[in-house]
Amino acid sequence: MSHPTDFHTQLNSMSVLLHSFAFNLTKNTEDAKDLYQETAYRAITNMDKFRPGTNLKLGCLRL
Numbered sequence: 001m002s003h004p005t006d007f008h009t010q011l012n013s014m015s016v017l018l019h020s021f022a023f024n025l026t027k028n029t030e031d032a033k034d035l036y037q038e039t040a041y042r043a044i045t046n047m048d049k050f051r052p053g054t055n056l057k058l059g060c061l062r063l
Contacts, residue, residue: 007047010056011040018060 018039023032043060050056 006052007050007056008044011043011060014057014060015040017057021061 015036019032019036022035022039023029026032026035039060043056050059
């Protein structure tokens with residue numbers, strides 16, 4: 001399991017990418033915000049399943 005601070009740092013560093021990806025999927029600012037929020041929530045609630053050395057970005061984009 002990764003350290004929670006490291007996980008949150010990685011997640012925060014991807015926020016612009018995740019927002020952009022969500023907007024490209026929805027073509028709507030409010031829907032993109034909702035999708036990003038849901039993705040971040042699911043990532044955080046499943047943080048204990050993340051293994052160091054795996055691709056967090058890919059995992060978030062799949063959520």
